[in-house]
Amino acid sequence: xxxxxxxxxxxxxxxxxxxxxGFLGAGKTTLLNRILTENHGxxxxxxxxxxxxxxxxxxxxxxxxxxxxxxxxxxxxCTVRGDLIRILGNLMRRRDKLDAILIETTGLADPAxxxxxxxxxxxxxxxxxxxxIVTLVDSKHVALHLGESKECQEQxxxxxxxxxxxxxxxxxxxLDLLERRIRSMNAxxxxxxxxxxAIALDRVLDVGGFDLGRALDTRPAFLEPxxxxxxxGIYLLDAGEHLLTLQDxxxxxxxxxLLLRLPxxxxxxxxxxxxxxxxxxxxxxxxxxxxxxxxxxSLHRISLAPKGEKRVTVQVSEPGVFVLFTQxxxxxxxxxxxxxxxxxxxTSTHQYNPGHEHDNSVTSVSIVLEGDLHQEKLNRWLSKLxxxxxxxxxxxxxxxxxxxxxxxxxxxxxxxxFDGEPERPWGKxxxxxxxxxxxxxxxxxxxxxxxxxxxx
Amino acid sequence: MPGxxxxxxxxxxxxxxxxxxxxxxxxxDIGDFPTDLAWSPGGERLAVASAAGPIVVLGSEGDEQLRHxxxxxxxxxxxxxxxxxxxxxxxxxxxxxxxxxxDSSPQAELRGGAAWVELLAWSEDGGHLATGSGKFLKVWDAxxxxxxxxxxxxxxxxxxxxxxxxxxxxxxxxxxxxxxxxGQPTARRTFRWKGSLICMRVSPNGRWIxxxxxxxxxxxxxxxxxxxxxMSGYPLKVKQLGWSDDSRYLAxxxxxxxxxxxFSGRGPAxxxxxxxxxxxxxxxxxxxxxxxxxxxSLGRDGSLCFWNGAKGKGKKALGxxxxxxxxxxxxxxxxxTSVAAAFESGEVVAWKAPSVS
Numbered sequence: 001x002x003x004x005x006x007x008x009x010x011x012x013x014x015x016x017x018x019x020x021x022g023f024l025g026a027g028k029t030t031l032l033n034r035i036l037t038e039n040h041g042x043x044x045x046x047x048x049x050x051x052x053x054x055x056x057x058x059x060x061x062x063x064x065x066x067x068x069x070x071x072x073x074x075x076x077x078c079t080v081r082g083d084l085i086r087i088l089g090n091l092m093r094r095r096d097k098l099d100a101i102l103i104e105t106t107g108l109a110d111p112a113x114x115x116x117x118x119x120x121x122x123x124x125x126x127x128x129x130x131x132x133i134v135t136l137v138d139s140k141h142v143a144l145h146l147g148e149s150k151e152c153q154e155q156x157x158x159x160x161x162x163x164x165x166x167x168x169x170x171x172x173x174x175l176d177l178l179e180r181r182i183r184s185m186n187a188x189x190x191x192x193x194x195x196x197x198a199i200a201l202d203r204v205l206d207v208g209g210f211d212l213g214r215a216l217d218t219r220p221a222f223l224e225p226x227x228x229x230x231x232x233g234i235y236l237l238d239a240g241e242h243l244l245t246l247q248d249x250x251x252x253x254x255x256x257x258l259l260l261r262l263p264x265x266x267x268x269x270x271x272x273x274x275x276x277x278x279x280x281x282x283x284x285x286x287x288x289x290x291x292x293x294x295x296x297x298s299l300h301r302i303s304l305a306p307k308g309e310k311r312v313t314v315q316v317s318e319p320g321v322f323v324l325f326t327q328x329x330x331x332x333x334x335x336x337x338x339x340x341x342x343x344x345x346x347t348s349t350h351q352y353n354p355g356h357e358h359d360n361s362v363t364s365v366s367i368v369l370e371g372d373l374h375q376e377k378l379n380r381w382l383s384k385l386x387x388x389x390x391x392x393x394x395x396x397x398x399x400x401x402x403x404x405x406x407x408x409x410x411x412x413x414x415x416x417x418f419d420g421e422p423e424r425p426w427g428k429x430x431x432x433x434x435x436x437x438x439x440x441x442x443x444x445x446x447x448x449x450x451x452x453x454x455x456x
Numbered sequence: 457m458p459g460x461x462x463x464x465x466x467x468x469x470x471x472x473x474x475x476x477x478x479x480x481x482x483x484x485d486i487g488d489f490p491t492d493l494a495w496s497p498g499g500e501r502l503a504v505a506s507a508a509g510p511i512v513v514l515g516s517e518g519d520e521q522l523r524h525x526x527x528x529x530x531x532x533x534x535x536x537x538x539x540x541x542x543x544x545x546x547x548x549x550x551x552x553x554x555x556x557x558x559d560s561s562p563q564a565e566l567r568g569g570a571a572w573v574e575l576l577a578w579s580e581d582g583g584h585l586a587t588g589s590g591k592f593l594k595v596w597d598a599x600x601x602x603x604x605x606x607x608x609x610x611x612x613x614x615x616x617x618x619x620x621x622x623x624x625x626x627x628x629x630x631x632x633x634x635x636x637x638x639g640q641p642t643a644r645r646t647f648r649w650k651g652s653l654i655c656m657r658v659s660p661n662g663r664w665i666x667x668x669x670x671x672x673x674x675x676x677x678x679x680x681x682x683x684x685x686x687m688s689g690y691p692l693k694v695k696q697l698g699w700s701d702d703s704r705y706l707a708x709x710x711x712x713x714x715x716x717x718x719f720s721g722r723g724p725a726x727x728x729x730x731x732x733x734x735x736x737x738x739x740x741x742x743x744x745x746x747x748x749x750x751x752x753s754l755g756r757d758g759s760l761c762f763w764n765g766a767k768g769k770g771k772k773a774l775g776x777x778x779x780x781x782x783x784x785x786x787x788x789x790x791x792x793t794s795v796a797a798a799f800e801s802g803e804v805v806a807w808k809a810p811s812v813s
Contacts, residue, residue, distance in 0.1 A: 062571070063571050065570075065590065065591075065612070067611060067612060067630065069630050069652035069670060070650065071651055071670065071671040072649065072650050072651035072671060073671065078671065080652075080670065082611075082612065082630055082652055082670070083612065085670075086574075086612070090491075090507070090530065090532070090548070090572075093489040093491060093507040093530075093800075094489070094507050094508070094530070095488055095489065095507070095508060121670070121693070122692050122693070122738075123692075123693070
């Protein structure tokens with residue numbers, strides 16, 4: 001190499017890229033305009049879906065024509081956005097260095113080719129880093145698309161940040177339900193509620209969604225184990241007969257309820273109850289009934305098939321602290337607990353990460369596992385998994401404890417593209433493995449078994 | 457793929473020996489990222505397009521003679537007419553402009569059809585100018601600048617060339633190669649290839665059409681028969697292609713090593729390329745000296761290397777040079793006495809060609 005020229009060249013900072021997805025009408029343009037006109041002091045380029053190129057004050061807007069380039073080898077993870085490679089390549093030649101780049105996709109876009117562009121193309125990889133995928137959701141209308149639109153599901157599944165927008169058009173309960181549903185599809189995204197896309201810029205830009213060092217800077221739901229119930233409430237019950245009522249709600253065939261007596265209201269008591277409830281519900285086979293009596297310590301399965309109010313009696317022999325676990329959210333069924341005419345309300349409630357969701361083919365599977373993993377076994381399992389179901393796995397992230405290594409191994413992936421490295425040492429922190437998969441038709445039991453089999 | 461990976465592996469154990477460091481004959485800073493370079497056919501002028509927009513015209517000694525305003529938001533391409541009296545430019549304002557050096561305003565302003573005009577080509581007789589803008593190929597009559605042909609593509613055009621003097625053109629895009637003829641609105645012929653072709657060079661004798669591909673390969677067609685051949689195994693996508701004037705050798709980038717394919721006889725099918733190693737970072741451009749097999753290669757590491765590109769003529773660079781900035785483009789002066797190289801820093805630098813021993 002002549003004269004050591006390369007040493008003299010400064011390595012430029014990689015410019016963060018944010019991808020903005022969302023159905024038509026979700027508010028992408030409003031958010032873009034907000035970002036373009038807000039006085040944030042950043043130099044931002046926006047690549048829009050429309051023809052043309054204009055400079056606005058401190059920003060630059062470039063029109064793009066979505067061009068999806070598939071490779072001759074047929075590999076879906078090599079599919080990229082050809083137009084972006086050209087546009088971004090030219091953008092990086094400008095002297096006025098950019099602080100951020102925002103890419104708006106069309107309403108029906110599959111986010112994968114956009115994301116893959118930043119991992120597959122060396123030129124893009126050198127100069128740019130994909131920071132995050134932000135998905136805007138029209139809270140009022142998204143429910144219509146969630147069940148049937150593949151694109152809508154994928155936009156949610158791929159997201160690092162989800163904005164539930166237009167919250168003023170729905171009730172608080174509807175919003176809670178929507179958030180639960182979206183959370184079940186994507187366990188690692190940060191979810192924000194907005195009106196008119198009003199959101200602080202730092203919630204959308206520079207979120208580190210693909211940053212290995214920040215792989216677990218996400219929601220607690222990501223770390224929370226999965227339970228066979230979605231909700232619990234602690235009640236102080238007096239002796240006597242109580243009545244639990246459910247109204248018609250979501251189309252589930254039945255709902256499991258379980259009442260446990262607690263020694264007190266302490267966290268310790270609750271933790272023990274959680275374990276007991278998980279075991280009881282997983283191990284008990286209950287027949288659905290339309291009424292009957294709910295006895296403490298015994299799983300009761302209420303059939304939701306017949307229309308109309310379902311009534312279950314609860315006999316309390318001695319007053320005390322009880323916890324009620326429900327398979328679905330009580331709000332879905334306007335659940336009430338009454339003693340005589342008076343409503344009995346829980347003193348505290350908790351929502352859980354559901355182990356599965358029945359009406360969405362897109363789900364998240366999070367696995368937390370104690371112990372060290374065998375590196376070879378893990379490699380073999382992951383390679384096989386990605387080869388067989390890489391098209392169905394949209395994103396995955398994990399922090400792993402590999403036997404014989406004193407540093408945390410962090411990794412993330414988009415479809416079959418996989419990126420991982422040893423990060424900071426475990427130090428005093430307890431070693432464990434945390435992993436989340438987001439995808440379509442995921443078999444959580446098989447994933448759990450496969451992951452478990454990688455233990456050293 | 458015929459032996460590229462093997463050739464690279466075989467070479468990688470050998471260290472290049474140090475070659476003579478060549479001093480530039482001149483250095484000019486145009487003040488912005490140079491996106492394209494073009495020597496006038498007589499070699500009196502060197503046009504430089506810049507990412508900021510202006511087009512700078514240098515004299516043969518690097519003296520700045522003119523500065524045209526170029527294209528708002530950035531210039532992308534420059535090309536001199538075959539007689540050298542007019543300069544065409546394309547840019548990110550969706551226009552192609554034709555300049556007569558010395559006039560402050562352009563002689564013509566042409567709408568390419570999409571947001572950017574990226575490709576320009578004068579016909580051999582200078583009677584027509586073709587522009588490639590997004591999915592639109594347009595042909596303009598150079599006597600009155602009327603549009604005489606418009607050919608729509610399903611995808612963005614990545615390469616554009618005239619074929620002889622017959623009013624025929626060839627373009628590359630995602631999905632294949634298309635052949636066009638003035639007066640015929642649809643493609644005369646298409647060579648389909650499911651892959652993203654990102655650049656195209658037709659051999660000077662017209663026999664071969666070569667495309668670099670997004671998937672780190674080079675695709676080759678025999679233009680007469682459409683018979684094709686793929687060279688895969690490059691470390692990077694291949695955007696750098698350079699033919700020798702006699703159409704015998706094709707130099708390719710797509711990594712830190714220059715690969716030279718021999719197209720004599722029945723072509724490169726089943727052969728191994730010769731490899732020239734001297735850059736530490738990816739190659740930005742390659743170009744053969746007009747009329748010879750002397751090859752210049754420019755690296756993203758800022759290094760410039762001269763090679764004897766002919767078969768079996770040694771692995772050692774004939775001379776090297778460099779600047780402390782990433783290289784972007786190379787252009788030989790038409791008489792082959794010197795090569796101009798553009799660097800991201802804004803420098804345009806000329807080196808005299810070393811003599812081939």
